[in-house]
Amino acid sequence: MTAFYWTIFLLAALCRKTGGQFLDLKNITARDAFLSGTLPDGFLWGTATAAFQIEGGWDSGEKGPSIWDWYSHLPQNVPWGDVATDSYHKYKEDVQMHVNTSLNSYRFSISWPRLFPDGTNTTINQYGVDYYNNLINELQNNGIEPLVTLYHWDLPQKLKERYGGWVNDTLVEMFENYARFCFTTFGDRVKYWTTFNEPWSFVAALGDFNNDPDYTMKYKMAHNVIRAHARAWHTYDDDFRSAQNGSVGIVISSIWGEPADLHNPADRQAATNYMEFFFGWFANPIIGNGDYPDVMKRMVRESRLKQNQTVSPLPEFTEEEKMYNKGTTDFLGINTYTARIISATNETQTCHPDNHNFASACGFMPDLMGVKETVGPGWFYMGSNIFWFAPWNIRGILHFVRERYRYTKPFYLSEVGIGETYKYHSPPNLNDTWRMCFYMTYANEALKAVKLDGVDLRGFYAWTLMDNVEWGSGPDLAFGLYHTNFTHPSRKRTPKRSQGLYGSIARENGFPDNAIHVRMTREWWQWCHMDEAYAPTRHGYVEPTNKPAPCPSVSTAPAAQSLMFTGILGILVVLVAFCSP
Ligand code: NOJ
Helix, strand or coil, X not given: CHHHHHHHHHHHHHHHHHCCCCCCCCCHHHHCCCCCEECCCCCEEEEECCHHHHCCCCCHHHCCCEHHHHHXXXXXXXXXXXXXXXXXXXXXXXXXXXXXXXXXXXXXXXXXXXXXXXXXXXXXXXXXXXXXXXXXHHHHHCCCEXXXXXXXXXXXXXXXXXXXXXXXCHHHHHHHHHHHHHHHHHCCCCCEEEEEECHHHHHHHHHHHCCCCCCHHHHHHHHHHHHHHHHHHHHHHHHCHHHHCCEEEEEXXXXXXXXXXXXXXXXXXXXXXXXXXXXXXXXXXXXXXXXXXXXXXXXXXXXXXXXXXXXXXXXXXXXXXXXXXXCCCCCEEEECCCEEEEEEXXXXXXXXXXXXXHHHHCCCCCCCCCEEEECCCCCEECCCCCCEECCCHHHHHHHHHHHHCCCXXXXXXXXXXXXXXXXXXXXCCCCCHHHHHHHHHHXXXXXXXXXXXXXXXXXXXXXXXXXXXXXXHHHHEECCCEEECCCCCCCCEEECHHHHXXXXXXXXXXXXXXXXXXXHHHHHCCXXXXXXXXXXXXXXXXXXXXXXXXXXXXXXXXXXXXXXXXXXXXXXXXXXXXXXX
């Protein structure tokens, strides 16, 4: 009898170790069912923006240039960031747009070179300080909670020229000085800080615009970014927390890597490895054991040995540094837009847009082995080959992070959004039904994460307030709830239809049964799970061919995993009863 219990216990433990971190969302009917209800009181609903993408005024008020100003002024590029959406001058309008959308929070970033033009605290730009003070005060006067990102990719160009950027250890101290200045100057009113936005993106994909085919500089950059994050968190913890009572987190992005076959250990392992290279690279030192994921250390070593490199380019943290890194976050911001299906393979993968494997096969994870990355049949394209409609990725990733890292602090969905390809000079189509579908479904998944999975999720930030400068793509990939007229110097903003819908979700704090948008969501639900709903994101502003049709009544069926759990529990109870003496 004891042996029987031990077997069950060991099987359960094994199952938890290898599969418990993956939610079983394979029953598509259950997975995609609409759920009504509200988010917890005090939930933050907002939009997110970034300084370079909206501020403009690139050399106004004694601001120094950033690496993005440098890049966008190269002869082959268009300097869209010079004016961007002109938020340097129109910040009051930005705040009113939040008020008009019934939002209670705004996530924006501070431009480091606007405060410290050469990146160091030897010169402090008072115009920059005034700008952020005005913006924060305006938010406060309108009852909107600021969530401030210290670094959304716009490194002071002078730090790049003088030190080569994040690859240089000096940046850790430079960042600490900058963070300390922000906490001192704005911390009486800002209670939510994040240090870095999406380190994977600006390290792996951008690399400070360095030429680094060997990826050695990128591993070093990441090392310094993690050290700088930990330093800023400790600075706040030691010198500001008791007086200011705020919290400091980090925003980590990841595509959600879902095992192709949940019951195949090799696929589960491949998906775990994918997540460790994408998410764990930055998360494991901070919310895990203070170090890089074991699998990453091993694979980088092995893959480099195959190339006759005897020294791994992945730097090592000392024991002291590991202790210092560990636990350095009060909350976790997650940016998640999309998902991929991951399976185990021995074949080398070819980087090609049609393979949808840009993250794993196009040089951004050069040492990850044994992974095939693709999208599922029938997934819908959303404006770019990176983004495929997969709202359940929200539940998948939140559950994964909580289970894998035994993470118990709060989460915020710090960016969730949909873009459409569009030529900035075309007439806008403000009837953005695809974006309405997107927020109906993705926000509903946030509700499911809380209600069905018990995740401690405290905020949802739409990317983004208004069409802005999508980095190298300029304004031609538009994610806004408001349209921005980039042909006009005043950058007039006009609400799209999705602004009203998102505002209603925020005002009602989710999907309570009696809300008007819930009736509409139920009617649109089926259509929102069809390719046709998102087709306009591919072609630019083209009217959908069919109007959303009412769907048959959608039940709020319990999710698959709770059914499965009840089933397993039932079988165990019967077995135990049957086997008992
Ligand atoms: C993530 C980045 O944080 C943001 O700057 C970017 O515009 C969006 N994703 C959309 O690509």
